[in-house]
Amino acid sequence: MSETTDQKWTSRSWHRRASKPVTYWFIALIVAGIIHPVLPEYRWVLIHLFTLGAITNSIVVWSQHFTEKFLHHRVPDATRPWQLRKVWALNAGVIITILGQLLTDVWDRHWVITSIGAGIVSAALVWHAFSLARQFLAAKRGQPYAPAVVAYVASACCLPLGALAGGFLAAELPGTWQERVLLAHTVANILGFLGFAALGSLSVLYAAVWRTRLPFDVTKYSVGLMIIALPVILGGALSDNGYVAAGGLGLYAVAWVVPMGAWGKASISVLAQPRDRVGFSAATVGTAPLWLLGALVYLAAEAVAHHGELFQISLPTTAVLIGFGAQLLIGVMSHLLPSTIGGGPAAVRTGTYELGRAGLFRWTLLNGGLAIWLLTDNSWLRVVASLLSIGSLVVFVPLMRSAVKAQRGVLMKKRDPVEPLTAPRYNQVTAGIAVLALVLAAFGGLGTTGGGGGVPVASGDVHAVTIDAGDMVFVPDVIEVPAGMSLEVTLVNTDDMVHDLKFANGVQTGRVAPGEEVTITVGPITADMEGWCTIAGHRAQGMDLMVVAGG
Template structure:
């Protein structure tokens, strides 16, 4: 039987994330010169990096939250879902670029199947657990959103007539970003945020998930009905869930002011800034939706929130998951925490400037800076693994 212990499975399941990251960074640096570059970049990130990461870490964190490890015999099925997702992602990307819309639909259907299967497995774990953890419930709700969002995306591939294209695009955004990514982020941050800041957690995630989940349903319904007032109400309800959670995050972070030594780290700052971008982006969007505008704040939501949160949480989770004892984990975290203020400040300043300036050459320059800061994660991760392995080996007889 192949080696399917949790660590071996985790290495195999995380490999596609590393590959898609390299593809994303290359495409990000070249996106001004690629036909359909923006669409390609968004979907390499959302399907290639983000969806793989959420599938991987929601499984890992569900096991931790519930105190319930899957058996080794269940690991091959986890990898099968990962392989299905990545084959489907390639089909969607190739199909859209080649204008083979049948391939886009086929890929979207397989994505839907893979995530529905993932949701069923997570729901089974939650149901059989001795104790319920609301963060794990958030992962189940998140996984239920993407099958719907994938089908919305397939419908958009060839274009829809009249106002339907904008309406379905808006529903696609709410289902995928506010639903799939947002609910997973809520579930994870309920535990990870206080762990990153080394503070006490606050019991706010249950209310936040209920508000955000209800808001997604209302916003999607409003989008498809082309009722901007209903969509606006849904956006405000989603925003209320995040503001309730964000208030607790800020209160926790402020307690660190008394003793900031070793607690203000790159993962901690990234998580706080990411949620700030989400709250700001949703606020701006709510105002615009009530005015009848369907323009989606793509950069704030995907780069400011999703990308920044992903890199920050991975910078914390990778060394912790690799393990090897406190000294080894500290060595890995130390490498991934290099220049925290510079990296967080530079990324957020570059993204703000990218949004604010009107000159196309300046926007390209700021986009290179933002992607360059994100790209620093890859060599730092290699250094972290090397440092952590060195500590682990030094302790062996």
């Protein structure tokens, strides 16, 4: 290879090119969030723009970067073009997958395109797993961070399983299989692909972000436990055995609790003498695993409670994706990007400062807003809380541009570097709590939007109606109720797949299996109100209804 080509394909130039799609996917996510009312399957689209787009690209790029660092085994620059082609193939697959779902309303066989895209994504990740495994086998034995690379290989092996399940889901499976495969799909992608990559990275990065040392390292044991736990969870999900799934989830939780003990001790030692070490990156990296642990406990309890009826489980998607996935990704990137650009301590400190602006304030809004979002039934409070939480993450995009400009300014001697902080800005936490308290006060607390079944009414004031769910419609789809009268709904599932019904006031039936029925009290009807099936894709295909308050 010529000298010119060698200079073109260095580790740094490859990383810069390969990481560009992450920024593009974040921009696409922001745009989609703004125009989501006109998007079919908008919730699915938003989730997969983030997971398949931003998170998957980040994991592929950074796992390659860290594999070389952890193994002290730099791959030849001649392989860089092929690594970049792998990233291109991955993103082509993601685009095709999302395009397939966007065609839901115009083509009955849209799932064919979605499945093709999922197949391309799977092929790219198999390629990635093979590449990482080959680097692992070629490196010297006894590397202290080798277990992290094993975690990266396991991570890359999980996404093809999740993509395969996603292809089946796009075609709509009969009976309760749709929900069981959805649970397996979520487990493979979140606990497998994201979970392995997160644990592998945190085994090294946690100490780096907090600028301390870990008292002990149990990464190899944690990775081993996760490798055992994941097939158990998947088996329990697909066989509809809640006890098996809960056992696997418990084992998976243990795999995280053990290293969290080391991380907790390290964090406590830093908090005793924090100096400038407690900012946005440290706070988010410390908090994100707690959201994962909470989700695992919730899922295990739900699996036991719904043994034999796992389709009834309501997945904690928001808590895991925002609290764990997004928080960890943005926190780690806020630490890594200045270090990757480099330029010496002063330049890196300046870039880190820009990315960490109002860091503890944003961290408070992110986690406090997410907690309110999950706990409230008030739809408008939920909207405000979600904007505070997600906005604290989205601001990373403009801050990234500002940080790069500031860091380059120091490198080019066009500006002075920032001085190190002498103490954490805990007053930002106070400000964040004050904002959240004001929001709660404005809405009268967590509260609800009203209309629940807790309002006592006389038997003569109840308007009862039976609704059939089948063929992607509710019959009837318009329900007239005298204003002020309480509505009682009996939902009968006449279809061959699971459905549910949720009303705009937060009251919902829960998942109803084929051939079964459930009765709920919606509450007094004082204004027109929508109802819909919450299962992915069903509302977009026509499963909604309107409750009309009569005179």
